[in-house]
Amino acid sequence: MKKGKYSLAINWNIENQYSNFKILWQGTAGNRNLQLRLERIYAGYCEMEWYRPVSKKLLFSFCILHSVVITYWIVIHRGCKKIKxxxxxxxxxxxxxxxxxxxxxxxxxxxxxxxxxxxxxxxxxxxxxxxxxxxxxxxxxxxxxxxxxxxxxxxxxxxxxxxxxxxxxxxxxxxxxxxxxxxxxxxxxxxxxxxxxxxxxxxxxxxxxxxxxxxxxxx
Known part of the structure; x- marks a missing residue:
């Protein structure tokens, strides 16, 4: 795998009536430029931004967790509460x-x-x-x-x-x-x-x- 050729980004948005929290895990395979970013958008403006470098192992673990959460959401909260x-x-x-x-x-x-x-x-x-x-x-x-x-x-x-x-x-x-x-x-x-x-x-x-x-x- 060539350095910098592949990239990965995962977004989580937590919204309510007034604001939007965005959790962004992003990185490029083959290097160590992996970051966790947290942004708080209020009334259309970026009020807060925080980020820090993370390891590939932690990013991979988050990908697994993300998949589990999305699957749970689809099954429980999209009209499939009772499975035969x-x-x-x-x-x-x-x-x-x-x-x-x-x-x-x-x-x-x-x-x-x-x-x-x-x-x-x-x-x-x-x-x-x-x-x-x-x-x-x-x-x-x-x-x-x-x-x-x-x-x-x-x-x-x-x-x-x-x-x-x-x-x-x-x-x-x-x-x-x-x-x-x-x-x-x-x-x-x-x-x-x-x-x-x-x-x-x-x-x-x-x-x-x-x-x-x-x-x-x-x-």
Missing amino acids: FMIFYSNRKFKMWGYIASHSSLLLRSEMKYSDEDNYSEDNSYNIDFEFWAVNYMNIPTSLCEITIKEISKDKLLMEIDEDLLKYDMKIFELESMGRKYYIIAGGLLIGKNAWGSQDRIFDYNLNLKHDEIIFQSN
């Missing part, structure tokens, strides 16, 4: 176990098998409950097999939805079963394992039932 991710998968069969309108609570359950039943195994010796609360919308069948649950952002919905249903930080859950997709809009979801017979935490909420294991719970 899988919450849970099961090859078991789930049924719509119950819904209480007064609490807007929905329960889907994969019912356990008892030791004297056919096809009993350790894998189906417990219930798996999906407890949705503050449910605003749902379009699901009464039973689902081989279910995958994901939380998705609004732009990933495969259907038009009333914007009012998404107020108050509501979450969109996508349930995929046998190649078909269904949606539930709710305040949150809890997935738990238990060995209850006919009991559950929606209809029997006064019993303060505790799951044997909580697999997932929304924040």
Whole structure:
């Protein structure tokens, strides 16, 4: 690399209503003329200017930091706050176990098998409950097999939805079963394992039932 042939400059601008701070890292590859400059522009005039020489190693480290910050900004602050991710998968069969309108609570359950039943195994010796609360919308069948649950952002919905249903930080859950997709809009979801017979935490909420294991719970 020939001295002085290549150059590098990175700008960071921090603006508000009255002033603009500019952070400029600049340099020329092959020499030591690398500088950090800080300028404060106020009402169109350069009110303050400060700079100092820096090492190539420090400049390289800043380039890495700069890339991370820009990536974070794009993901978090440009409308991509919720990235589609899988919450849970099961090859078991789930049924719509119950819904209480007064609490807007929905329960889907994969019912356990008892030791004297056919096809009993350790894998189906417990219930798996999906407890949705503050449910605003749902379009699901009464039973689902081989279910995958994901939380998705609004732009990933495969259907038009009333914007009012998404107020108050509501979450969109996508349930995929046998190649078909269904949606539930709710305040949150809890997935738990238990060995209850006919009991559950929606209809029997006064019993303060505790799951044997909580697999997932929304924040």
